[in-house]
Amino acid sequence: MPLTLxxxxxxxxxxxxxxxxxxxxxxxxxxxxxHPSDERERxxxxxxxxxxxxxxxxxxxxxxxxxxxxxxxxxxEDAHSDSAHTxxxxxxxxxxxxxxxxxxxxxxxxxxTSQPARSPAFTGFLRVPTNxxxxxxxxxxxPGRVLAPNGALQAPHLAVSIFxxxxxxxxxxxxxxxxxxxNTSDFVLSLVEEQRRNxxxxxxxxxxxxxxxxxxxxxxxxxxxxxxx
Amino acid sequence: MSGKTSAxxxxxxxxxxxxxxxxxxxxxxxxxxIKRAPTKPLVHLPQTISEIxxxxxxxxxxxxxxxxxxxxxxxxxxxxxxxxxxxxxxDEDARALPNALIEIWQANAAGRYFHKWDxxxxxxxxxxxxxxxAVSDAQxxxxxxxxxxxxxxxxxxxxxxxxxxxxxxxxGPAFATRLVTQMYxxxxxxxxxxxxxxxxADENARKRLVSTFDPQATVPETxxxxxxxIVLRGREATPLET
Numbered sequence: 001m002p003l004t005l006x007x008x009x010x011x012x013x014x015x016x017x018x019x020x021x022x023x024x025x026x027x028x029x030x031x032x033x034x035h036p037s038d039e040r041e042r043x044x045x046x047x048x049x050x051x052x053x054x055x056x057x058x059x060x061x062x063x064x065x066x067x068x069x070x071x072x073x074x075x076x077e078d079a080h081s082d083s084a085h086t087x088x089x090x091x092x093x094x095x096x097x098x099x100x101x102x103x104x105x106x107x108x109x110x111x112x113t114s115q116p117a118r119s120p121a122f123t124g125f126l127r128v129p130t131n132x133x134x135x136x137x138x139x140x141x142x143p144g145r146v147l148a149p150n151g152a153l154q155a156p157h158l159a160v161s162i163f164x165x166x167x168x169x170x171x172x173x174x175x176x177x178x179x180x181x182x183n184t185s186d187f188v189l190s191l192v193e194e195q196r197r198n199x200x201x202x203x204x205x206x207x208x209x210x211x212x213x214x215x216x217x218x219x220x221x222x223x224x225x226x227x228x229x
Numbered sequence: 230m231s232g233k234t235s236a237x238x239x240x241x242x243x244x245x246x247x248x249x250x251x252x253x254x255x256x257x258x259x260x261x262x263i264k265r266a267p268t269k270p271l272v273h274l275p276q277t278i279s280e281i282x283x284x285x286x287x288x289x290x291x292x293x294x295x296x297x298x299x300x301x302x303x304x305x306x307x308x309x310x311x312x313x314x315x316x317x318x319x320d321e322d323a324r325a326l327p328n329a330l331i332e333i334w335q336a337n338a339a340g341r342y343f344h345k346w347d348x349x350x351x352x353x354x355x356x357x358x359x360x361x362x363a364v365s366d367a368q369x370x371x372x373x374x375x376x377x378x379x380x381x382x383x384x385x386x387x388x389x390x391x392x393x394x395x396x397x398x399x400x401g402p403a404f405a406t407r408l409v410t411q412m413y414x415x416x417x418x419x420x421x422x423x424x425x426x427x428x429x430a431d432e433n434a435r436k437r438l439v440s441t442f443d444p445q446a447t448v449p450e451t452x453x454x455x456x457x458x459i460v461l462r463g464r465e466a467t468p469l470e471t
Contacts, residue, residue, distance in 0.1 A: 007320075007323055010461070012410055013409065013411040014261075017347075021334040025362065052265065059346075074285070077240065077402075146278050149276075154277065159279045161404070166263075166266070167254065168252035168254060168259065188277070191274070218267060223267060223269050224267075227274035229276060229280050229405050
């Protein structure tokens, strides 16, 4: 392998206590209404961020990144995204015929012939600060399943970054959904020791399946699983 | 390596940091980290489509000519030393990263943040909110005009002062490249004793955090220029592991 000079990447530093000055302009807690209504399953996730003393963290912020209801990310590297069509990525991304979501709309392996278009207004991004009681709440739509590198489908999930004073670099985690059978064979969840997997799965808090609870426990016995990505 | 379908492209992930080039979560000299850093080992997450895609903001926030000084400073009456901060957003392979959103925030010249929690006994400047946003151009270049922030005291340890710094938040091309960092100023005597700056073990990596005084970016009779390149993770050469 040829010896090449590479640049040292810039280190991370903490956001500090005053990040809301910089982050508030793009804070967004509800993106459900930007998704086409005939496909969406609205969900609200509420929770708290708690530190090693069990104290609420009033100065944390969560960033969520997710696919739309058809399991498509708003990004050119998702071959099924509209913007990928102009990048000439894959042959089957070029068929691009829009179709109303059917039983197989969530299965990318079927997309070569029946391809739902990505929901263009749905960014898949939320930025949710905690309040003075360390609580957060956001509303989005349940994402569709996306491919894992081994060609199988991942269980539906949200990718999460967490920032706060006291964190020199972000924490990365995921939120999965309760009652989802595909959780048992998920590519990423399978890497987590069994007794800790529940920290990544939101819980139903009422009969309404759209109301979920998920907490960030930074330290201790019920510490949330965090990833090195 | 079984189960690959023609619908699944060969995706390239982002390279992991070399040891010591990023801070550890627990850095006891930085007191707040003690009760907030995770205590259990992180789980290694092989990157998937979820991590190599990420939110892209450029089309909504394209800022034009944020450093056009010919029209007079956009900070009008703000107090303090006017500075131009400019640089390129690159990856480790020195590839320019265009159309990336950069958010900044900072204290004013007196070292006071426009935030309800900052009660430091230094004046607020009603003409300076300390927030900015820019998008890197086709060459990866960004530019801000701002005021040089003052150092400010924090209660981490006795007589603790943060060196003058500007917070930078960068959305690179992917979830995996997301970075929030701080830019410091060259020759600042407070750098040596700052626990946050010193939380990164590798000296070359730490140097990446310090801007360079840049005579080329300095505009006569108007503003001093500081150059600050930002380097994000580079791509892997081989496809994502299964």
